[in-house]
Each structure stands twice: as C-alpha cells, then as structure tokens.
Amino acid sequence: MTQIAFVLAPGVTALDVVGPYELLRLLPDAEVRFVSHEPGPVLTDGGVLSLVASHSFAETPSPDIVLVPAVSVQDARVGELVDWLRGVHETTRWTTSVCGGAILLAMAGILNGHPATTHWVAQPLLSQFGAESRPEERIVRSGRIVTAAGVSAGIDLALWLVGELYGAEQAEVVQLMIEYDPQPPYDSGHVSKASARVLELATARMAELYPGESQPPE
Amino acid sequence: MTQIAFVLAPGVTALDVVGPYELLRLLPDAEVRFVSHEPGPVLTDGGVLSLVASHSFAETPSPDIVLVPAVSVQDARVGELVDWLRGVHETTRWTTSVCGGAILLAMAGILNGHPATTHWVAQPLLSQFGAESRPEERIVRSGRIVTAAGVSAGIDLALWLVGELYGAEQAEVVQLMIEYDPQPPYDSGHVSKASARVLELATARMAELYPGESQPPE
Numbered sequence: 001m002t003q004i005a006f007v008l009a010p011g012v013t014a015l016d017v018v019g020p021y022e023l024l025r026l027l028p029d030a031e032v033r034f035v036s037h038e039p040g041p042v043l044t045d046g047g048v049l050s051l052v053a054s055h056s057f058a059e060t061p062s063p064d065i066v067l068v069p070a071v072s073v074q075d076a077r078v079g080e081l082v083d084w085l086r087g088v089h090e091t092t093r094w095t096t097s098v099c100g101g102a103i104l105l106a107m108a109g110i111l112n113g114h115p116a117t118t119h120w121v122a123q124p125l126l127s128q129f130g131a132e133s134r135p136e137e138r139i140v141r142s143g144r145i146v147t148a149a150g151v152s153a154g155i156d157l158a159l160w161l162v163g164e165l166y167g168a169e170q171a172e173v174v175q176l177m178i179e180y181d182p183q184p185p186y187d188s189g190h191v192s193k194a195s196a197r198v199l200e201l202a203t204a205r206m207a208e209l210y211p212g213e214s215q216p217p218e
Numbered sequence: 219m220t221q222i223a224f225v226l227a228p229g230v231t232a233l234d235v236v237g238p239y240e241l242l243r244l245l246p247d248a249e250v251r252f253v254s255h256e257p258g259p260v261l262t263d264g265g266v267l268s269l270v271a272s273h274s275f276a277e278t279p280s281p282d283i284v285l286v287p288a289v290s291v292q293d294a295r296v297g298e299l300v301d302w303l304r305g306v307h308e309t310t311r312w313t314t315s316v317c318g319g320a321i322l323l324a325m326a327g328i329l330n331g332h333p334a335t336t337h338w339v340a341q342p343l344l345s346q347f348g349a350e351s352r353p354e355e356r357i358v359r360s361g362r363i364v365t366a367a368g369v370s371a372g373i374d375l376a377l378w379l380v381g382e383l384y385g386a387e388q389a390e391v392v393q394l395m396i397e398y399d400p401q402p403p404y405d406s407g408h409v410s411k412a413s414a415r416v417l418e419l420a421t422a423r424m425a426e427l428y429p430g431e432s433q434p435p436e
Contacts, residue, residue, distance in 0.1 A: 015240035015396065018267075022233035022369060025264045026423070032266050041259070041270050046243045048250050049236075052259050052268035099397075119397060138401050150397030151240060155370065160403045169416060172406035176420040178233065179317075179337060179368030181407030182400035183356050185378045188390035189399030198387060202394040205244070 001031040002165070005063035005088070007101070008034050008042040008053045009081050011072025011213075015151050016098040017051070020067055020158035026174045027162065035060045037077055045072070045209070057084040064093045065161075069154070070100030070119065073107070073217040082108045094161065095145050098154035100213065102147045106131050107217075114142040119150035120191045121206050121214050128216060135191070152189075155180065219249040220383070223281035223306070225319070226252050226260040226271045227299050229290025229431075233369050234316040235269070238285055238376035244392045245380065253278045255295055263290070263427070275302040282311045283379075287372070288318030288337065291325070291435040300326045312379065313363050316372035318431065320365045324349050325435075332360040337368035338409045339424050339432050346434060353409070370407075373398065 004024050006017045017034075025032045036042050036053035043050050057080070066088055072078070086108040089095045097105050102118035105111050106129035116131040117123075123135045134140050138149045139157050148157035159180065163171035175181075188194045194202070206214075222242050224235045235252075243250045254260050254271035261268050275298070284306055290296070304326040307313045315323050320336035323329050324347035334349040335341075341353045352358050356367045357375050366375035377398065381389035406412045412420070424432075 013240070014236045018232045018236040021264075021267065022231070025266070026427075032264065034267055046239075046250065048243070048272055049239065049252055050270035052270065054266055120394075138399065149399075150395075152373065152396050152398040152400065156401050156403065163403060168404065169419070171404050172412060172416045173419045173423065175402065175404050175406045176338075176409070176412045176416055177368075177424060178370050179407055180370040180402055181356065181367075181411065182370065182402065183374050184393065184398055184400065185374065185381060186386065186389050186393050188393045189397055191394070193399065194390060194394045198390045198394055201387070201391045205391065206395060209244075 001029050002027065002065065003031045003033070003063045004065045004067070005033055005035045005060050007066065007068045007071070007081070008036040008051055009071035009078070010043055010075045011045045012042060012051065013070045013099060013151055014044045014049055014051060016069030016101065016154050017067065019152065019155040020098065022178055023155065023158040023162060023174050026177055027166065033060060037080060057081070061088065062091050063088055066092050066095050068097040068101035068104050070098070071104065072213065073103060074212055078217065085110065093144060096147070096157060096161065098148045098157060099150045102126055102131070103129065105145070105147070110145065114145055115140050116142065116145070116147040117149050118147065121203070125214055125216065219247050220245065220283065221249045221251070221281045222283045222285070223251055223253045223278050225284065225286045225289070225299070226254040226269055227289035227296070228261055228293045229263045230260060230269065231288045231317060231369060232262045232267055232269060234287030234319065234372050235285065237370065237373040238316065240396055241373065241376040241380060241392050244395055245384065251278060255298060275299070279306065280309050281306055284310050284313050286315040286319035286322050288316070289322065290431065291321060292430055296435065303328065311362060314365070314375060314379065316366045316375060317368045320344055320349070321347065323363070323365070328363065332363055333358050334360065334365040335367050336365065339421070343432055343434065
C-alpha cells in the first residue's frame with residue numbers, strides 16, 4: 001500500500017487538498033488519510049466549510065506521500081505542523097505542496113536551495129525562506145519534492161504524480177474518471193495573462209481575505 | 219446577499235462541490251452554505267473524507283443558487299433530497315449540477331425535455347429520465363438550469379456562472395485568485411480523447427467504485 005497523507009490545519013484552502021485527493025484516491029493501492037493535529041473537523045479559510053481529519057500527525061509518522069495545502073501560518077500550532085513535516089520528509093517517497101503549502105515546506109527547511117513554486121501572492125515570501133522561486137512554472141520538481149502554483153494547480157500536480165508512480169496509461173484512466181478536460185471560459189489564470197486591472201483587484205482581494213499571510217510569521 | 223447552497227449527501231464526490239465552491243465563495247456578496255439532511259459531517263464516496271454541512275435542507279427553503287454534486291442515488295434518504303430540490307427550484311435564480319448531480323435534478327423532474335450533461339458514465343441514465351443528453355458538451359445551459367460534465371467540470375461551470383452574474387472582469391479576478399490556468403500533462407479527459415483501452419479500464423473502475431449508481435434507483 002502507498003500511504004498518502006493530505007495535511008489539514010486551520011485556514012486550509014479546501015481545493016488545494018481536495019483537487020489532488022480526487023485523483024490520488026483512485027490509485028489501486030492508495031491508503032488515503034487526512035491528517036491534522038487531532039482527528040476531527042478543521043475549518044477552512046472561507047469560515048464556513050470544515051473538512052474532517054481522519055488521523056493525527058502523531059498517528060502518521062511515515063507516509064509515502066505527503067501533500068501540504070495552504071494553511072494559516074499565523075495559527076498558534078503551525079510550529080507543530082512544521083516539525084512534523086521536517087520529520088516525515090526524511091522518509092517520504094514524494095513530498096508535495098500546493099499553493100501556500102510551499103511556505104510550510106520552506107519553514108521546515110525542506111526547500112533550502114531548491115527551485116519551487118507557490119501561489120503568485122506568496123512567491124516573494126518563498127524566496128525570503130531560501131527557496132528559488134519559479135513563478136512562471138505551474139509544477140516544479142526538485143528530486144522527490146514537487147511544488148505546485150496556486151489552488152487549482154494541485155490537480156495538475158496530482159495527475160503528473162500518478163504518471164510518475166504508475167505510468168501514462170494509469171494517469172489517463174484517472175484523468176478520464178474525473179473528466180479533467182478543462183475548458184475555462186476566460187483566460188486570466190496566470191499573472192502573465194491577467195490585465196493590470198484584474199491583477200490589482202485580485203491582489204487587493206487576497207490581502208483582504210488573507211491579512212498577513214504573505215508576510216513571514218512572527 | 220446571494221445565498222448559494224452546495225448540496226451534501228452520503229456518497230458525495232468531494233471535488234464536484236469543492237471546485238465550484240472555491241470560486242463562488244469569492245463573490246463579494248455570497249452567503250455560502252453547505253446543506254444536507256442535517257448539519258454535521260457527511261461521508262464522501264471514497265469512504266475516508268467527510269465534509270461538514272453547515273445547514274439543513276429545512277433551514278434552506280429558498281437559495282438563490284443551488285449546486286448539486288454526484289451523491290449516492292441508493293441512499294435511503296435520497297427521496298427527501300429530490301423533494302427539496304423540486305421545491306427550491308421554483309424560486310432559484312440558477313439551478314446547477316456537476317457530474318451525477320444531474321441525475322438528482324432529473325429525478326426531481328427538473329430536466330424534463332431540457333438539454334443537459336453529466337458524467338460520461340451516467341449519460342444513458344440521464345436520457346432514461348427524460349433529459350436530452352449532451353455528452354459532447356462540458357457545460358449545458360437551458361434557461362436558468364446549468365449542468366456540467368464529470369467532477370472537474372464544475373470548476374468551468376462556476377467560472378462561467380461568475381461571468382454571468384458579475385461580468386467578465388470579476389470572472390477573471392476569481393480565475394486569477396485560484397490560479398486556474400490548467401496545464402494537464404495528459405490529454406485523456408474526455409471520452410472522445412481517450413484510447414479504447416483507457417476507456418475500458420476507466421469504465422471497469424467506475425463500475426467497481428460505484429456499483430449500481432448508473433442504473434435507475436429502485
């Protein structure tokens with residue numbers, strides 16, 4: 001069995017973790033778990049939806065694959081999560097992040113000197129932590145570390161990872177199962193494609209929704 | 219405020235609902251809720267992850283927008299959900315579904331004579347319920363009803379809907395916020411693009427994971 005641990009912590013962005021989960025859970029030998037400080041509901045960043053952790057970090061000392069979504073770096077217990085990540089990374093087959101999850105990996109020292117990506121808002125913070133920010137790339141691999149850009153990029157990361165683990169045919173099977181044939185009706189999904197006005201509005205809205213999250217935690 | 223009700227029920231496919239939620243929650247005047255028979259955790263189809271409903275169906279008699287994901291049509295209480303859908307559709311501004319959610323709308327009589335889409339596995343069932351199946355389309359609009367194809371298609375539906383509700387600029391803002399610039403590393407996300415072998419494997423795996431779900435409920 002391949003044990004896959006999806007991290008949950010207060011302020012998690014739901015799609016960061018649910019997107020990859022929906023592909024990786026389809027693997028024939030996957031033992032999927034949602035891990036947090038304790039089992040039980042974890043409130044996401046929107047303040048309405050909770051996802052339920054199935055296991056604690058302590059119960060999950062050696063996952064084969066760990067996936068870290070964006071969570072609040074201002075949460076009082078973020079240090080425990082960072083310590084757990086540092087520990088499990090010693091023996092993972094793949095250590096992965098989506099969106100601001102890369103900041104957690106960086107805080108754990110895992111990205112020191114590695115190329116990596118994150119949500120466009122957090123790219124400067126990633127550099128401050130000693131990673132080589134690659135804002136133009138959607139998925140960045142460095143050895144057994146794979147980081148993805150913001151939120152929806154986790155779906156591309158997971159599909160790529162299925163191909164690495166089980167080959168192209170299996171990746172195509174899970175892609176068809178979730179009918180991942182994207183046809184976005186607009187084309188503003190990357191900073192390089194958005195208008196100056198759209199970038200300005202999105203930056204302001206991110207700052208409003210996530211105050212202080214793109215600054216180093218104290 | 220625009221009240222948006224995301225339906226949860228046993229056997230729900232998490233990404234069907236979390237994908238659209240992650241865009242629609244960013245609307246300036248959205249009052250988002252996750253509705254089910256009762257508030258509390260609802261187990262998803264994978265058997266590991268639960269999502270927590272914030273409100274009951276009874277507490278939510280008149281949402282402006284309702285979004286129905288795939289849930290188990292074999293669940294003992296599916297009739298209550300279908301009755302609720304039939305009722306709320308009378309006054310919704312938009313009634314929407316993702317993946318097998320269209321089957322629930324069809325069971326409620328809402329799709330009679332309407333063009334609609336669903337997951338490729340469920341297209342024949344959609345026709346049996348009196349809808350005009352459109353398996354080649356990712357999003358189908360018919361009046362104030364919008365249905366999306368399988369799982370990941372809900373993201374495209376939600377982005378389209380933001381544009382309808384608030385215009386192109388707002389759609390581009392939320393697209394950038396979730397960095398929805400898809401770059402799937404494989405190209406097998408629609409039946410017309412998949413090889414015969416991949417289709418065969420995916421069909422077998424769907425039947426294994428969802429026994430009886432693509433048959434009419436008894």
